Amino acid sequence: xxxxxxxxxxxxxxxxxxxxxxxxxxxxxxDGDALNPFQLFLVSIGCCTGLFARQYMEKHQIDLSDKKxxxxxxxxxxxxxxxxxxVLFVGQNFPAALENPLIxxxxxxxxxxxxxxxxxFSYTIDRH
Numbered sequence: 001x002x003x004x005x006x007x008x009x010x011x012x013x014x015x016x017x018x019x020x021x022x023x024x025x026x027x028x029x030x031d032g033d034a035l036n037p038f039q040l041f042l043v044s045i046g047c048c049t050g051l052f053a054r055q056y057m058e059k060h061q062i063d064l065s066d067k068k069x070x071x072x073x074x075x076x077x078x079x080x081x082x083x084x085x086x087v088l089f090v091g092q093n094f095p096a097a098l099e100n101p102l103i104x105x106x107x108x109x110x111x112x113x114x115x116x117x118x119x120x121f122s123y124t125i126d127r128h
Contacts, residue, residue: 007031042081046071048111049086056105060098066091083120084112092127099125 001015009030013020022037024030035043050069057064067090074083088102103123112121 007033010034011037042071042073044111045084045109045115048109049106052105052109053088053102056102060095062094062098081115081119083122085122085124087124087126089126089128094125094127 001013004012004014006012006021007023007030009024009028010033011022013022020040021034022040023032023034024036025032030036046069049071053067053069054064057067067088069089070087072085073081074085076082086106088106090099090102103125106123107121
């Protein structure tokens with residue numbers, strides 16, 4: 001990985017042929033043109049969860065058109081990540097027998113496995 005610098009606060013990572021740009025908001029000295037590194041970390045939790053969920057549903061030939069995941073975060077008094085709430089919107093026709101296995105697959109996300117074990121994750125199925 002190569003890291004370079006640009007503009008007021010941009011940090012650019014070149015990794016395995018892909019470029020990722022991070023920035024800070026203007027009040028912190030950046031241009032606000034990209035996610036900051038911590039936001040990118042939070043996004044990686046969501047994308048990893050989504051990838052594992054997608055692969056599981058595709059394996060079981062489940063239509064993805066009405067599926068989505070919403071993730072929210074709680075932070076402690078020092079603004080550190082304390083809890084991750086994952087809501088899996090599976091639609092009304094999702095087989096009930098696949099709900100717990102889907103949750104277990106999402107729990108195996110490789111990004112989640114690297115996170116401090118004190119950070120709590122909750123998973124909920126929503127059929128709407």
